Amino acid sequence: MQLRIILGGTASGKERLALECAKLLNAEIISVDSMKVYRGLDIATAKAGAEERALVRHHGLDLVGPEETFSATDFARAADRAIADIVSRGKIPLLSGGTAFYYKALLEGLFAGPGADLALRAGLEERAEKEGAGALHRELAEKDPAAAAKIHAADTRRLVRALEVIALTGKPLSGQQTQWAGFHAGGGGAFAAPRYPFVMVRLVRERSDLHQRIKARIERMAARGLREEARRVWENRSTYSRTPLQAVGYKEFFPYFQGGETWEAALERLRHGTNRLVRSQETWFRKFPAAELFLAAGAEVQEVAAELVAGCFSG
């Protein structure tokens, strides 16, 4: 039994294609998406609705409330359970989504270190704020030169994590992170020892086509009540965890809710933010060991799905 995986950035049309493939394969869909795991974040995340879920069973959606934090490891465990469940019922797991880090966590695994310690992080972040990220980098250089060499002196996020792991384990970080070895070897793209056998397909579209689709997608979201959903996130910002507050589709509207910015300007920033998101997703995906599937602007999804199921996804 091998996993079927459809890789694609935001607005690439992967969900729609996954749905068609799932019907043909009698598969169930596992969403690989760091935002769709949150309940109540529906419109901005383009989460599958009741109709889609009635057609094909979905996993990986609505796993936690918006005030909880959720990690890549949490995702990998949930996905492990979903895969076992699907397979036990004689069905095929079809994964689709845009969060590259979650694929890495599931297929390659993360090192067996400690989880996040939010209080510890808060202290380190405060230091970075006051003394600059460079101070953290200098400290890391003393404690773990190899790790410091790999992390840029301005990358607060990773410096904090490295110092956190050292504080919690008493061991340097550099020797622990060995799971992804070989990923870059030979031009990149190979997983050294994948946790599951899989076939992976990557959706490719012209950038200009993608930008068009993003524009249309945002208009659709606005018509469906994005403003109200974003307002709810804004109003609950003190109790929601950081992740929903960082999602593309909410943070762009905060200046608008605060007053002083027009709705149109906010929509424009959302467009740019989504374009940027797609860029970074594609940077990851290009290196994944996937077969490329080019989708022309007007491609007929059902035909593509039929070909895919008869081709890469057969057997």
Next chain:
RNA sequence: GCUGGGGUAGCUCAGUUGGUAGAGCACGGCCCUGAAAAGGCCGGUGUCGGCAGUUCAACUCUGCCCCCCAGCA
């Protein structure tokens, strides 16, 4: 029509007391091991509105013209 302000990167604008220009955003590439739609790094871009004059040299000074904005008619 008059007066004033302005025309510089795709957009918003800065700048050069004359030596052919820059920031932010956009756009593009890359990094990424428990918050990843986050965090970080790198990059190109321009007939400096047009034509003429002064000058070794004009985007910068002068003249004329065109366009935009505001006020007055």
